[in-house]
Amino acid sequence: MVSFIRNVSFDCPDPYVLAHFWSEVVGHPVDPDFVRGDTEVVIEPPGRPRLFFQAVPEGNAANQNRFNCPSWGGLAFPSWSVEQLADGWAHLLRCLLH
Template structure:
């Protein structure tokens, strides 16, 4: 079995996919346009893509599943700052004085995700 997509409910799939495309650097699906009910952010193989699907109801409770991200080009703290500039918000800060920990953030529609330390920070 292969994991093809991680599907995320959205009020505006195209706008939310654009946010995640900017965050990840991955392109939107070639055929996706504003107003589409399904919009794909295409990840490099073998990583599953992020598929955003329009739903009528708004998010009202904590996600039962979320994505943990590890920065590859910057530190955890620099990545948190970058994501905040792009429109994410800090939900819970679990950083510890010794440098360990993570930050739980929310995307522009309130979906939770975590930012962990980079591989370099963990190795250091």
């Protein structure tokens, strides 16, 4: 049996900001239907898994299987620049999207 990844979801306090950051990383634009203040934002490349960003208040423990962005050298989102992003994270998402 073969499995396919259709969506990668990110819980975050500001979906618009985080989606634009990852848009630069993976080289695909944020869906233009979404604007600052939306509680959901999507990057949806045709024929590829979509990246789904949803607003979740900080400290929400409802879902214990959440992705937690790591920090390196004292840097944590949103202080990262795309250039500072670890090669492994960028490579992982590029593999999912290409």
